[in-house]
Amino acid sequence: MKLNLNDTFNKELPADPNTENRVRQVPNAAFSYVSPTKPKNPSIIHVSPQMLEAIGLNEKDAKSEEFLKIFSGAEIYPDTKPFAMAYAGHQFGNWAGQLGDGRAINLFEVDHNAQQWALQLKGAGRTPYSRGADGLAVLRSSIREYLCSEAMFHLGVPTTRALSLVLTGDDVWRDILYNGKPDWEKGAIVCRVAPSFIRFGNFQIFMVQQDLENLKKLTDYTIRHFFPHLGEPSKETYIEFFREVTEKTLEMIIHWERVGFVHGVMNTDNMSILGLTIDYGPYGWLEDYDPNWTPNTTDAGQKRYRFGNQASVGVWNLMQLGNALYPLIEDAEPLEEILENYQKNYLPKHVRMMSDKLGFKQAADAEFILGLETLLYRSEMDLTLFFRNLSKFNEDNPDEFWTLLEDSSYSETLENFKEKWTDFLENYAEILIAENREKAEKISQMNLTNPKYVLRNYMAQLAIDAADEGDYSLVEELFNLLLKPYDEQPETEKWFALRPDWAKTKVGCSMLSCSS
Ligand code: AMP
Numbered sequence: 378m379k380l381n382l383n384d385t386f387n388k389e390l391p392a393d394p395n396t397e398n399r400v401r402q403v404p405n406a407a408f409s410y411v412s413p414t415k416p417k418n419p420s421i422i423h424v425s426p427q428m429l430e431a432i433g434l435n436e437k438d439a440k441s442e443e444f445l446k447i448f449s450g451a452e453i454y455p456d457t458k459p460f461a462m463a464y465a466g467h468q469f470g471n472w473a474g475q476l477g478d479g480r481a482i483n484l485f486e487v488d489h490n491a492q493q494w495a496l497q498l499k500g501a502g503r504t505p506y507s508r509g510a511d512g513l514a515v516l517r518s519s520i521r522e523y524l525c526s527e528a529m530f531h532l533g534v535p536t537t538r539a540l541s542l543v544l545t546g547d548d549v550w551r552d553i554l555y556n557g558k559p560d561w562e563k564g565a566i567v568c569r570v571a572p573s574f575i576r577f578g579n580f581q582i583f584m585v586q587q588d589l590e591n592l593k594k595l596t597d598y599t600i601r602h603f604f605p606h607l608g609e610p611s612k613e614t615y616i617e618f619f620r621e622v623t624e625k626t627l628e629m630i631i632h633w634e635r636v637g638f639v640h641g642v643m644n645t646d647n648m649s650i651l652g653l654t655i656d657y658g659p660y661g662w663l664e665d666y667d668p669n670w671t672p673n674t675t676d677a678g679q680k681r682y683r684f685g686n687q688a689s690v691g692v693w694n695l696m697q698l699g700n701a702l703y704p705l706i707e708d709a710e711p712l713e714e715i716l717e718n719y720q721k722n723y724l725p726k727h728v729r730m731m732s733d734k735l736g737f738k739q740a741a742d743a744e745f746i747l748g749l750e751t752l753l754y755r756s757e758m759d760l761t762l763f764f765r766n767l768s769k770f771n772e773d774n775p776d777e778f779w780t781l782l783e784d785s786s787y788s789e790t791l792e793n794f795k796e797k798w799t800d801f802l803e804n805y806a807e808i809l810i811a812e813n814r815e816k817a818e819k820i821s822q823m824n825l826t827n828p829k830y831v832l833r834n835y836m837a838q839l840a841i842d843a844a845d846e847g848d849y850s851l852v853e854e855l856f857n858l859l860l861k862p863y864d865e866q867p868e869t870e871k872w873f874a875l876r877p878d879w880a881k882t883k884v885g886c887s888m889l890s891c892s893s
């Protein structure tokens with residue numbers, strides 16, 4: 378196994394001089410060196426062929442003993458120095474102080490095909506940032522992270538990736554719902570991959586330590602490697618950097634809205650500086666269209682991170698990033714203007730995205746979109762089924778669509794909304810007729826915007842239940858299904874269906890906690 382190493386983060390940024398692996402406050406450092414904990418009896422469950430190729434490895438490498446050792450944390454790749462990153466953050470709106478990689482250990486960076494990739498193990502044991510926790514991850518959450526990161530990529534949503542899913546052979550003590558009923562679970566490790574894992578919180582930690590020198594080093598590093606087109610660091614460059622992060626964050630959230638993804642824990646330490654979806658914990662997929670829904674039971678009271686609130690939380694988080702960058706800029710006005718633009722741009726971008734889902738060339742009226750969303754909500758329409766079926770809508774005969782509405786709804790009283798739907802469909806038909814688009818072109822746009830398959834919560838749970846018994850065939854099946862989420866795949870049509878009744882209230886399907 379030959380990797381084209383090119384470490385930058387641990388070479389260009391300040392290391393914690395203390396190399397003891399003991400929980401502590403780490404001042405004035407971007408990271409602490411730490412080695413993964415050796416797993417008891419590691420075995421590979423799955424490797425992503427696409428990611429393997431992206432980092433310059435092949436199938437043979439993936440089957441080697443060395444691959445298993447490196448990506449389970451049993452051994453350290455030659456000439457590399459693993460480390461955990463220091464970061465802070467706001468959790469659920471409150472300042473939480475130092476957090477850091479409590480159970481992620483960065484292995485190394487590689488260059489392949491002119492792309493820089495950082496690789497890190499999630500669940501490879503304690504670090505100086507583990508606070509009171511064990512640094513481990515369990516099989517169920519690792520399967521969820523592994524499948525979802527690759528699925529999101531193939532859906533066209535900016536995201537961190539996953540290279541491998543490994544069983545450690547160790548058992549992990551977990552209280553799934555924090556209800557005083559802990560149990561042993563199988564331990565696992567996902568090797569996550571991204572150009573960088575830097576989060577808003579990496580900037581926040583230097584701001585709160587009033588460490589201007591390191592704040593500047595980190596910002597310059599980020600710009601040099603990931604925003605090189607912005608040029609040499611200066612106050613103007615930092616402002617432009619903030620503008621781009623703001624735009625990327627908004628783009629990412631609009632994608633989440635398009636596919637029905639709820640992150641679940643949008644704390645500032647879970648916000649990537651590259652605008653990537655990061656940290657798949659108690660995330661979920663919207664089934665019946667409910668903007669108030671969050672899968673995260675830890676957030677059940679406040680529902681801060683509910684589907685319909687993600688764009689607002691995005692700007693709140695960006696404001697925290699703006700505060701962290703302020704000492705480098707010392708001028709609040711341009712930062713405020715950028716945040717105001719985010720807010721101004723949100724609705725038009727949301728409407729444009731929804732118009733794409735509807736097959737429109739011109740952006741629709743915001744009123745029309747909001748009216749549809751209310752109707753989807755009230756008639757408990759499955760987001761994925763509704764929009765995918767919509768490409769079958771015939772504007773010359775709007776009423777015909779009723780049966781597909783019935784097939785896409787969880788409501789037992791759908792009839793009550795028939796009149797409202799009739800009005801909507803007639804208006805919809807009118808717009809389509811006025812636009813007079815080539816049918817094939819319209820359908821193709823819709824089918825590239827509205828996925829046929831997403832990783833419904835119950836699908837991941839079925840894969841987890843089987844994997845717990847040692848059967849990984851469903852992990853493989855779902856992984857392959859989600860490589861082509863926009864394609865018709867007749868042999869797997871069973872996944873294009875309403876959520877089964879049993880899944881509505883099952884733990885893991887609609888209820889998840891941060892206890893991963
Ligand atoms: P999260 O919001 O779940 O991504 O995690 C918040 C913080 O808790 C991060 O600093 C994580 O590294 C840390 N953390 C979460 N789970 C564990 C664990 N099992 N062991 C150590 N640290 C953890």
Ligand code: MG
Pocket residue numbers: 646647656
């Ligand atoms: Mg996190």
